[in-house]
Amino acid sequence: MTSKGRVLSAVGHRVSDRTPITFDAEKEVYEALHTYYGTESKEELFDCLHVDTWMILPGNFIYPLSEEGRIEKTSIWGYRTRTTAYSGGTYDELVESPLAGKDTIHDIDRHRWPGDDALDFSHIPGEAAGHADRAIIGVFTWGSYFIATFMRGMENLFVDFSLRRAYAHRLIDTITERILFFLDKLLDRYGEGIDIVYMADDYCSQLGPLFSPDMFREFVVPYLGEVVDRVHRKNKVFLLHVCGAVRPLLPMIIEAGVDMLEPVQIRAKGMEPAGLKRDFGKDICFYGGVDLQEVLCTGSPERVSDEVKRLIDILGREGGYVLGPGHTYIQPDAPLENIEAMYETAHLYRPWS
Numbered sequence: 001m002t003s004k005g006r007v008l009s010a011v012g013h014r015v016s017d018r019t020p021i022t023f024d025a026e027k028e029v030y031e032a033l034h035t036y037y038g039t040e041s042k043e044e045l046f047d048c049l050h051v052d053t054w055m056i057l058p059g060n061f062i063y064p065l066s067e068e069g070r071i072e073k074t075s076i077w078g079y080r081t082r083t084t085a086y087s088g089g090t091y092d093e094l095v096e097s098p099l100a101g102k103d104t105i106h107d108i109d110r111h112r113w114p115g116d117d118a119l120d121f122s123h124i125p126g127e128a129a130g131h132a133d134r135a136i137i138g139v140f141t142w143g144s145y146f147i148a149t150f151m152r153g154m155e156n157l158f159v160d161f162s163l164r165r166a167y168a169h170r171l172i173d174t175i176t177e178r179i180l181f182f183l184d185k186l187l188d189r190y191g192e193g194i195d196i197v198y199m200a201d202d203y204c205s206q207l208g209p210l211f212s213p214d215m216f217r218e219f220v221v222p223y224l225g226e227v228v229d230r231v232h233r234k235n236k237v238f239l240l241h242v243c244g245a246v247r248p249l250l251p252m253i254i255e256a257g258v259d260m261l262e263p264v265q266i267r268a269k270g271m272e273p274a275g276l277k278r279d280f281g282k283d284i285c286f287y288g289g290v291d292l293q294e295v296l297c298t299g300s301p302e303r304v305s306d307e308v309k310r311l312i313d314i315l316g317r318e319g320g321y322v323l324g325p326g327h328t329y330i331q332p333d334a335p336l337e338n339i340e341a342m343y344e345t346a347h348l349y350r351p352w353s
Contacts (some may be wrong), residue, residue: 143201
C-alpha cells in the first residue's frame with residue numbers, strides 16, 4: 001500500500017497494512033535529525049522516519065519576502081512580531097496587534113488587509129507531483145478566529161465576543177472573506193494533487209475552550225462550515241488543528257463536517273484516547289497523539305515505544321488514526337533516540353495486519 005492510500009484509508013476509517021505516520025518539528029529538530037541519520041534532504045529524512053504525509057505551505061505564509069531575516073517583522077495581516085530566543089532555539093513573539101484599542105467598525109474597514117496576491121500558491125502543483133506517493137496536505141492560511149487573536153489581541157477579542165458583538169462579527173466576517181478567497185484560489189487554480197486541506201485555528205487551553213460553546217457556535221461554526229464545504233466540493237479531505245482540551249467543542253466541529261483533528265493533545269482535560277475513540281471515533285479521524293509534554297521529552301525509548309503501541313491499539317482500532325506528535329511540532333527537548341523509537345515502533349507495530 002502507498003503512503004497516500006494508507007492515510008486516506010485512515011480517513012475512511014479503514015484498517016491498512018499499518019498505522020499511517022506523520023511528522024513535523026521545530027527547525028532545530030530537523031537539523032539535529034539530519035545529523036543523526038546522515039540525511040541531507042527532507043525527503044531522505046522522511047524516508048528514514050517512514051512518514052506518509054507531505055505538507056506544502058504557500059509562499060509568504062506569515063510574512064512577505066521583504067521581512068525575511070528581520071528581528072522585528074510585520075506579517076501579511078499587519079501584526080508585528082519579534083524573534084525571541086529560548087533555551088532550544090527561537091520563536092516569533094507577538095509585539096503589536098494593529099487593531100488593539102481600535103474599537104469601531106470603521107477601524108476594521110480601513111485596515112489594510114492582505115491583497116489577492118499576498119499568498120503564493122504557484123509552487124504547489126509541482127511539489128505535489130514530486131511527492132505524489134505520499135498524502136499531500138495543502139495549507140492556505142489560518143482560521144479566522146486565530147488570525148483575529150493576533151489582529152485584536154486575545155483579551156480584546158473575548159471582550160468583543162461578549163460586549164461588542166457587532167464589532168466581533170464584522171472582524172470575523174472580514175477575515176473570513178480573505179481566507180475564503182485564498183482557499184478558493186488554492187483549490188481552483190493550484191489544487192491538483194492535494195489530498196488534504198489543513199487549517200490551524202486554536203480555540204482551547206490545556207483545561208478547556210477559551211470561550212463558551214455558545215460563542216463558538218455563533219462566531220466560529222459558520223465560517224468553519226463554509227471552509228469545510230468548499231473543501232468537500234473539490235473532493236478533498238479537511239484537517240483542523242486545535243491544540244488543547246477541545247472535547248467540549250467536538251460535536252460542533254464534527255457537525256461542521258471536519259474530517260480529521262490534529263494534534264490530539266492527550267494530557268489536556270477530557271482528551272483521554274479511549275474516551276475520544278469511544279465517543280467520536282466513528283465520526284472523525286484522529287491525527288497526532290504522541291505526548292510531547294512528558295513521554296517524548298523525558299521518557300526512555302522503551303516508554304516511548306510502549307506509548308506508541310498503546311495509542312495504535314486504542315485510536316488505530318478499526319482505522320481512523322494517523323500517528324504523529326501530539327503538539328504538531330516536536331520540540332528541541334525531545335531526545336533523538338526517543339524520536340527514533342517513536343517512528344520505528346509506529347512503522348513496525350502492526351497488531352491487525
